[in-house]
Amino acid sequence: MKTRIALLAATTGVFALGACADINGQPRQINKTEQGAIAGAVVGGLIGAGKNKETAVKGALLGTAIGAIGGSMLDQQEKALKQQITNPNIQIVNRGNYLSVIMPESALFATDSAAVGAAGQNDLYTIGRNLTQYPNSTIQVIGHTDSTGSQAYNQDLSERRARSVAGILTAAGVAQGRLATVGRGAAQPVASNDTVAGRAQNRRVEINIYPTK
Structure with a gap:
């Protein structure tokens, strides 16, 4: 068998x-x-x-x-997002079975803050409008930090940042039931925490979009 x-x-x-x-x-x-x-x-x-x-x-x-x-839906949504988002620091990556919108700390937050700045809010409203145009998906918002500071502090900050981003997406019209948030703290770095540039890459929020049909 x-x-x-x-x-x-x-x-x-x-x-x-x-x-x-x-x-x-x-x-x-x-x-x-x-x-x-x-x-x-x-x-x-x-x-x-x-x-x-x-x-x-x-x-x-x-x-x-x-x-x-x-x-096909992911291809179309990826193309639309790349046309709609003008901030060159925001990455849109098609993973094959989901889309990942990667927003660095500098595009969203001041250091050690979970309050989204004005420019970041504009970008999130753009993403929110795109998500309402493509409603057949669920969205996971993941907060990440670098390794500076205690594990407990980084975990809390990453969770608060994920919730802040999800709150703005909801305000932009995305149904709350489509959204889930999680904080990873410093557990999933994408670069070395031994350098300033690496730590900057690790401080990010990822908006992952999973098609449902």
Whole structure:
């Protein structure tokens, strides 16, 4: 049974990847829509394989469709966000199955503060309007700090900053039920805390957008 499941997953993935060539048959980099379709096909096939062959095929096909829709939506939303946000310090990263909007401390807060400045509020209202235009998603707001100070202080600051950002998104029209907040303190650095530049990168808020259909 495990062998058949693995074979189905592999076959589904290969089939989807096989379509990702240009008109001359040469390989090319797949886009996020295609990545979503492949992931959906594999997951759908794995679920269906636990039942019977027909169900497995249906699951793979359904998974392909759902994955492609999700990937296409992320591509569209990513493009819109990049057009709408003019602050060059804000990063928009398409992770394949979700979007991540990465806002450095300097775009939002004064040092050791959880109060969002005027420019940061404008950017968050822009993001909020985008989120209302693409309502089929849930949003996780994650606060991060550098390692300066105590662990307890950093944890509290990261939580307060995440809540402040989520509050502004709610004020911009995003349904509160779509939002969740979490603080990571200094636990998930993206750069070395041994340098000024590295600590600046670590002080950030990430707005992660997960499509629901």
